Structure formats: C-alpha cells, structure tokens
Amino acid sequence: MRLEAADKDYAIVGAIPVDAAGITYIYGRQSCDTRSTEGGDIDAGNAQFAGQEAMIIFEDVFIPNEHVFLDGEVEFASTLVERFTCYHRRSYVCKTGVGDVLIGAAATIADYNGVERASHIRDKLVEMTHLNETIYGTGIAASHQGIKMKSGAFLPDEMLANVCKHHVTRLPYEIGRLAQDLAGGLMVTLPSERELRHEKIGPMIEKYLKGRAEIATEDRIRILRLVENMTLGRNAVGYLTESMHGAGSPQAQRIQIARSMQIELKKELAKALAGISSTTRAEIENDLSTYMARVFAPVTN
Numbered sequence: 001m002r003l004e005a006a007d008k009d010y011a012i013v014g015a016i017p018v019d020a021a022g023i024t025y026i027y028g029r030q031s032c033d034t035r036s037t038e039g040g041d042i043d044a045g046n047a048q049f050a051g052q053e054a055m056i057i058f059e060d061v062f063i064p065n066e067h068v069f070l071d072g073e074v075e076f077a078s079t080l081v082e083r084f085t086c087y088h089r090r091s092y093v094c095k096t097g098v099g100d101v102l103i104g105a106a107a108t109i110a111d112y113n114g115v116e117r118a119s120h121i122r123d124k125l126v127e128m129t130h131l132n133e134t135i136y137g138t139g140i141a142a143s144h145q146g147i148k149m150k151s152g153a154f155l156p157d158e159m160l161a162n163v164c165k166h167h168v169t170r171l172p173y174e175i176g177r178l179a180q181d182l183a184g185g186l187m188v189t190l191p192s193e194r195e196l197r198h199e200k201i202g203p204m205i206e207k208y209l210k211g212r213a214e215i216a217t218e219d220r221i222r223i224l225r226l227v228e229n230m231t232l233g234r235n236a237v238g239y240l241t242e243s244m245h246g247a248g249s250p251q252a253q254r255i256q257i258a259r260s261m262q263i264e265l266k267k268e269l270a271k272a273l274a275g276i277s278s279t280t281r282a283e284i285e286n287d288l289s290t291y292m293a294r295v296f297a298p299v300t301n
Helices: 007-012 033-037 074-112 119-144 160-169 171-183 201-208 219-232 236-246 250-260 263-274 281-296
Strands: 011-014 021-027 054-058 068-071
Touching: 007 074, 068 074, 074 119, 074 160, 074 171, 074 219, 074 236, 074 250, 119 160, 119 171, 160 171, 160 250, 171 219, 171 236, 219 236, 263 281
Parallel strands: none
Antiparallel strands: 011 068, 021 054
C-alpha cells in the first residue's frame, strides 16, 4: 500500500528483541506435528530439522528511539517497502536448496524402487531440475544486475527479484507434484514406526514393503517419509505455502512487474522494426540508454 498523510500513524518501522515485554507468541499447529512425540524419528519425516510458525501479538510494546527507522514519514513508506521486498523476493533463491533435497529424495526413492533408469523417470527428474534451476537463475541474475547505492550497499534488480519470487509461488508446487508422482501412493499409506517395531506386524511390513533386495525396508520407508514431510507434512509449510505467501502473495509481484516492465518502450521498439513508428531512431536510442542507465548505473538519489 502507498500511504497518504492521513495514514501517518501507520508509517512505523522499528526493531525489537524477540523477548520484549508485550509480545505474545501463540505456537502454530502443523500437519503431522504430533508424530514427533510418539517415539522414534522415522515418522517425523525429517529426523533432525523442522519448521516452526507462530501467531505473534504486539500489545503496548516499547521501541526505543534508536531502534525506530520510520515514524510518520509517509513519503518514504512505499519506497522502503519496495526496496525491502526487492531484497526479500530475491532471497527466495533459498528455495532451490530445498528443491535440491526434494529432487534427491525423489531420485532416491526411484532408485530404491529399482526404476531410476527408466526414461520417463529420468525425464521427470530433468523437469524438476529445470524448474529448480529456473528459480536459481532469476535469483542470481537479480543480484548480478544489482545497483550500488550511495551508502555502498547493493540493491538487487527489482524486475528480476520479483520474477524470482513469482516463480517461487508456482514452480515448487510442480516440483512437489513430480516428487509425489515418483514416490507413489505408498507415501501416504505407510504404517507408522510403531508398527514397524511391532513383534508380529514388523516382520510383515519388512516383507511386503521391500523394494530392491539390497535396500533395507526401513531406508525405503524413511525416504518416503521425507517426501511426505516436504510436500504434505511439517516442512511443506516452508516449502510450499510459505513460498506462495511469503514476501507478498503472487499479485504483489505482478503489480511490481507491471510497474517495471517498460511496456511503452517495448512498443516503440516493435513499431520501429515494423516500419510504423513515428519515433526516430535517435529518440529510441535515447530511451534505451536512459533505461539501461536506470538498470545498471549507480543510484545517485
């Protein structure tokens, strides 16, 4: 939102310690979160790490003056938000690290099932990699085309940062779908670790859930639980839903892309090549040089 003078009381930015007086954290509940209390670590999906979310309530929280960065200066509010989101949306290149793990998990379960060399399996792994590297490429490009500010800090390319984040609202879902495709329905019909350790039921699970002879049944179960964890369970919160809404929901990026897409300049380029433009070559070159200077030259104001 762009703030007007009447919105002055809402133009506030400050920093506070996480344990400041007046802050209440209400811990979020997630799919499959009770599994971590049942003993063992297989059913947690990720045996060592998990995400956590909370509803955070501020009630009369004191912020000292030295930690107040914006206080009623509405004329800077939209610029501050746009520059913050530029960094934030570029940072979503981190999702490709998670994607690498999910691609590895999908390849591992295909291997454990004895089908990794099948052409359609390889093609799905290639597609997952293509999508993941597309996110990575736009994130890195946003940094590469960053501009140096007067302070010495670099601001990522705004268009590419928003394109990076917009990819993140879509592509991890397809990567997750392909991982579930490769995992198979067993991913969500698995018995729990408690049954695996059961004196009578355990040997039956060991027998009927066996994949390749040289792969332990438990290892096959563990990798299936990891795929479930990342696409349905606790860590899906961070890989999928947070990818959709973190740093702004999809429409927020589309608004910024629309503001930066230089559509009039592009129309002039097309009309010039088609021979229907009244704009002179010198005028187009001037527009282009102005655009390139804005994109690549240091910011001076």
